[in-house]
Amino acid sequence: MRDPFPFPPIPALAKASQPWADRLSFPTLPLHIHEVIGAAAFYTFVHVVVSPVLSNLFFSKYYPKHSRSKKANWDTHVVSLVQSTLINALALWVMYADKERAAMDWEQRVWGYTGASGMIQALACGYFVWDLGITLLNFDIFGFGLLAHAVSALVVYSFGFRPFLNYYSTTFILYELSTPFLNIHWFFDKLNMTGSRAQLYNGVALLVTFFCCRLIWGTWQSAVVYKDMWQAVHRAPSPEYIQSYYNTTSSIIDAENVMLFAAKPEPVPVWLALLYVASNLTLNSLNWFWFFKMVSAVRKRFVPKEEGSKKEKLATSEEKEGKASTTATEQSKRPVTVNKHRRQNSIEDLIPDNEELREGTIQ
16 A cells, blocks of 8 residues: 555655665655654644643643643643544554555565555654654653653664564554543543543543553564564565565555565564564563553452551550540531542542553553
């Protein structure tokens, strides 16, 4: 499938990026550099203009305009909400519409390329470029953890321009399916809607999408990509795939020739496979870690805690007995009231604090 981005590559921009593409062995970068820069510019515009204007217009009571750190946090959540919603919709559409991608074998999944998957990868890179820039500018607010996340994510997705695992750019971006609900949960807290029915429904959606997309889908697809890479480390592309590169004389990208850029008859470098596996394992480990944190929160809320030790009981029993009669007398004099606003157990008790999730690099 050809690149469905509405604007074609800009010749001057592609030419300017060519030296970097040659140096980094990123042959598809000139085809998508306009998308990377365009995405970074778009998310910067949302951060600098759209978020402050709309937040002041609709949520002026809650928008922290006078606090630099809180304002930066609010605006980045707006960008994250926009990005995750947009990239999820595009990735799902590409997975459905890209017939060449759907027909790929294991070699094509490793060394192959389609313009549509390249677009998803480029848009993701553009977001991570923005993320890296905003984190560097506000390092005192976001810290080293988010900086490391931005750098690692940008590096991993940039390798798709080799192309390397271009097929999986849409697969693993679906981790972001839980991100809109995470951001909405955060905004409910800031809008004083904690414990509301709307937050309850959103929280259920967050837990379901987190479990299904990050744990079930993510773990399954990780096993598939590990299998593909294991074969690619020990075997070079088939001769017919290599020949398809050298037989191409037209400057026009052939949408059906997914192995167009498989120029080198050699296996995937071990360092590249290890780098990818390490990054993937780190993210998957964080996903499972936070899931068990959620399960732990459920147990704390709904499983009765064990009573204190006998020593503590003995130490406090006399004090309680001494106060019992006084307390009973005082309570008998007080009017009996019913607290209609008593806080009920709700779904937000099961979800880790959003700031902790950001520190854990779950975006």
